Amino acid sequence: MRKPMVMDWEQTSYWHHQQKQVVADRQLDDMSHATNWQLMGHVSLSGLKQFSSWEEPNGTMIFTQRDGKPVLRMHSSTTTQKPNPDKGRGWGVTTCYRHFDHQDWREYNRISFDVYPDFPGFRIVSLCMILYNDGEMKLPNDEVREGLHFVILKNHQWNHVTWEFPELGRENVVGFALQYRLQGNEPGASNQISFDFTDLRLQRVDCDHARGWVPHHKEITFSHTGYSLKSNKTAIASGLDGDSFQLIRLTDGETVFENTIQTCKTHTGRYQVLDFSSFDKPGRYFIQANDTITQPFEIGQDIWNKTIEKVANFFFVERCGYPVPGVHDVCHADFMGRYKDQIKVINGGWHDAGDLSQNAANTADAAVGMMKLAMVLKIKNPRLAEILLDEARWGMDYVLKTRFTDGARMGFVALDFWSDGVIGNIDDIINDAKIDAEFNYVGAWSQAIAAKAYQHSDPAFYYRCLNAAIEDFEWAEKQSVSYASKRTPLISLFGIAVQAALELYEVTKDEKYLDVAIKHADSILLSQQTDIPDWDIPIRGFFYTNPSKNTIFHFPHLSQDQRPICALNQLYAVASDHPNSSKWLQAIELYAEYIHAISKFSQPYGMIPAGIYSASPDEIMRYKEDPTVGCKLEEAQEQIKNGIRLSDTYYLRHFPVWHTLRGNSGIMLSTARAILESAKTLNDQELLEIGRRQVEWHVGRNPHNQSLIWGEGYNCSPQYSAMSGDIVGSLPVGVQTQGNEDIPYYPHSNCYNYKEVWVQPAGRWLWLMEILTEFD
Numbered sequence: 001m002r003k004p005m006v007m008d009w010e011q012t013s014y015w016h017h018q019q020k021q022v023v024a025d026r027q028l029d030d031m032s033h034a035t036n037w038q039l040m041g042h043v044s045l046s047g048l049k050q051f052s053s054w055e056e057p058n059g060t061m062i063f064t065q066r067d068g069k070p071v072l073r074m075h076s077s078t079t080t081q082k083p084n085p086d087k088g089r090g091w092g093v094t095t096c097y098r099h100f101d102h103q104d105w106r107e108y109n110r111i112s113f114d115v116y117p118d119f120p121g122f123r124i125v126s127l128c129m130i131l132y133n134d135g136e137m138k139l140p141n142d143e144v145r146e147g148l149h150f151v152i153l154k155n156h157q158w159n160h161v162t163w164e165f166p167e168l169g170r171e172n173v174v175g176f177a178l179q180y181r182l183q184g185n186e187p188g189a190s191n192q193i194s195f196d197f198t199d200l201r202l203q204r205v206d207c208d209h210a211r212g213w214v215p216h217h218k219e220i221t222f223s224h225t226g227y228s229l230k231s232n233k234t235a236i237a238s239g240l241d242g243d244s245f246q247l248i249r250l251t252d253g254e255t256v257f258e259n260t261i262q263t264c265k266t267h268t269g270r271y272q273v274l275d276f277s278s279f280d281k282p283g284r285y286f287i288q289a290n291d292t293i294t295q296p297f298e299i300g301q302d303i304w305n306k307t308i309e310k311v312a313n314f315f316f317v318e319r320c321g322y323p324v325p326g327v328h329d330v331c332h333a334d335f336m337g338r339y340k341d342q343i344k345v346i347n348g349g350w351h352d353a354g355d356l357s358q359n360a361a362n363t364a365d366a367a368v369g370m371m372k373l374a375m376v377l378k379i380k381n382p383r384l385a386e387i388l389l390d391e392a393r394w395g396m397d398y399v400l401k402t403r404f405t406d407g408a409r410m411g412f413v414a415l416d417f418w419s420d421g422v423i424g425n426i427d428d429i430i431n432d433a434k435i436d437a438e439f440n441y442v443g444a445w446s447q448a449i450a451a452k453a454y455q456h457s458d459p460a461f462y463y464r465c466l467n468a469a470i471e472d473f474e475w476a477e478k479q480s481v482s483y484a485s486k487r488t489p490l491i492s493l494f495g496i497a498v499q500a501a502l503e504l505y506e507v508t509k510d511e512k513y514l515d516v517a518i519k520h521a522d523s524i525l526l527s528q529q530t531d532i533p534d535w536d537i538p539i540r541g542f543f544y545t546n547p548s549k550n551t552i553f554h555f556p557h558l559s560q561d562q563r564p565i566c567a568l569n570q571l572y573a574v575a576s577d578h579p580n581s582s583k584w585l586q587a588i589e590l591y592a593e594y595i596h597a598i599s600k601f602s603q604p605y606g607m608i609p610a611g612i613y614s615a616s617p618d619e620i621m622r623y624k625e626d627p628t629v630g631c632k633l634e635e636a637q638e639q640i641k642n643g644i645r646l647s648d649t650y651y652l653r654h655f656p657v658w659h660t661l662r663g664n665s666g667i668m669l670s671t672a673r674a675i676l677e678s679a680k681t682l683n684d685q686e687l688l689e690i691g692r693r694q695v696e697w698h699v700g701r702n703p704h705n706q707s708l709i710w711g712e713g714y715n716c717s718p719q720y721s722a723m724s725g726d727i728v729g730s731l732p733v734g735v736q737t738q739g740n741e742d743i744p745y746y747p748h749s750n751c752y753n754y755k756e757v758w759v760q761p762a763g764r765w766l767w768l769m770e771i772l773t774e775f776d
Helices: 013-018 305-317 360-380 382-401 437-453 459-480 490-508 511-526 563-574 581-602 617-623 633-641 665-682 685-697 759-775
Strands: 024-029 037-040 060-066 069-077 092-103 110-118 125-134 148-153 159-164 173-182 192-204 219-221 226-228 234-238 244-249 255-260 262-266 269-275 283-289 297-300 335-339 342-345 429-432 611-614 650-653
Touching: 013 159, 024 092, 037 060, 060 192, 069 092, 069 173, 092 125, 110 125, 125 159, 148 159, 173 192, 305 360, 305 382, 305 759, 360 382, 360 437, 360 759, 382 437, 382 459, 437 459, 437 490, 459 490, 490 511, 490 563, 511 563, 511 581, 563 581, 563 665, 581 665, 581 685, 617 633, 633 650, 665 685, 665 759, 685 759
Parallel strands: 226 297, 335 429
Antiparallel strands: 024 192, 037 092, 060 069, 069 192, 092 173, 110 159, 110 192, 125 148, 125 173, 219 234, 234 269, 244 255, 244 283, 262 269, 283 297, 335 342, 611 650
């Protein structure tokens, strides 16, 4: 039986936090009496209610004892007896709220307590805690997810919980809450649960680095997974003693390389850089600079293979409708899709995030990454290729399953609870399929690739995928002519149209698909900034959302910004003898010029900036048509002007303009795909290195010295995966910013969306591994 991988708990930031020396300590409540406690629904100082079901309290609160300790016992049902008013979401909350009389907690930066959960029949237990501050920074801020923290607990035993919050306002604390969210239960598990809480304390410790570009004093940030033999190899530090560093072989402690520590001042700050690029002997090593020593890492070929297997494990654990050992049984057999009079069960594929939602487009994207990578690995690593093809098949079955007549397809569907699997009662969810050209292009693209990937191993599946791809493409072409009113930027639609057409051309050899690809590519070319703009810092090569060039193309969150340039790279590779090929190549070269220009502003990390923004109110309002942005005009302008000024109107931001939905992994990794494909086309080694930096950022070479892949590298920060628990190989939505700033912010606080595990960045990781495997 295939089982999920297990994390080494001592490599998590949680474990390290619990080993820290406590330099100040104060008990807030021993949980022995009800004074100052109140059972409530969700409490918000701003009055914001995310869901109507959160308004009323559920459950009970009593004060009793367990194991000789006084405890506050929260008891709750897992559902209510009435239909959920918030479609797809849970049934409400049970909150134990502790009142505080405007206390100043600034002398402390951590809260701790012990908790014993009693969830009969449950495999995963999640708890939320909330800080209430009625000061300059009002908390909680439910819109930008500040002041909330989720933890995964071990069932039927005592758990010691700590929450570091040095970056949060706490000069006027009025409350602290312990909250359970009613998210159902699996069949066979109890619908009644309880928590016992005791010994609520306020503490002060030396907190981890959470905000800013410069690393923690005397800390070396590096790629925890390691470095490819042929790549540039650098680590970044601040405050190191001495003038030199050593690279030391782990097996025998021998110094194999020594170099001078370089000091550099860049746009983001002053750093020490440790460069060992010239060293190219395979092995496991660590860096030492006086009394500062890193954890071990690898230098070699195929260093990324272990991350591939871990990310594949993430997808296995996220399977919907499949019994995942230790996580859940067959689930959501009463989750349905509908188009006109057609209704069918649509469990399957992968749960899309830390909740249990589904997104057929993200499923297709991820499956494409698996299939393309498997085709590259089938000779070099057939075992890993087989794992990827098996997982991709599970995803592609869902892509096919969620098709209806007339080209209708399921898009994103919210689901945030365990159901009983029985059709015909109050926990059933039925979502409507939609007719949308983008859904059809994505379907055609992924199904054409699946036809190629499984052609020899499963001819029947090949036939099914190919016919579905042809049908979806025809439906998409019929819809795309009237797509100007849709939310997806036209250039994104042009990009996926070209890619879908080219995949169909490759598998069918029908010239009509190549002709369609060339037609849509013309619109991409017309949407690029080719002239040098009259700015103080002129930059060109970026794209607009459409050929009218009135809105710059970028994403705030769930990015597809790779589509236009990947389309041109693929088209150039397929039809380099076409008369228009020089235009495609020129566009790729201009894009490379753009990437080279903007990457200089984020050194020494080389994190690719989110893009160029206009502070013009008209353009901001057009940009705001995407509901994932959610900013008020003034908020967006402040964020833009906190970026790097290029002219009075235009600014370069490291991070997107955003509001509620924050986190930049999907943006970085999507852009990295475009960068690496362009590096391959142009044989541009510097561009290749820029692409590598995006990968290294995610495994520790970032200001926080944290690997963002759970179970890979060191100091992994907890991620929001409230329903499926901690998953080896998961990636979060990503590093965010605090408020309207434009500097990295990745606090210990664990909340959706920035810390939430998502299929999209994990799938993007596999996209990048395909190209890096070819290069390495």
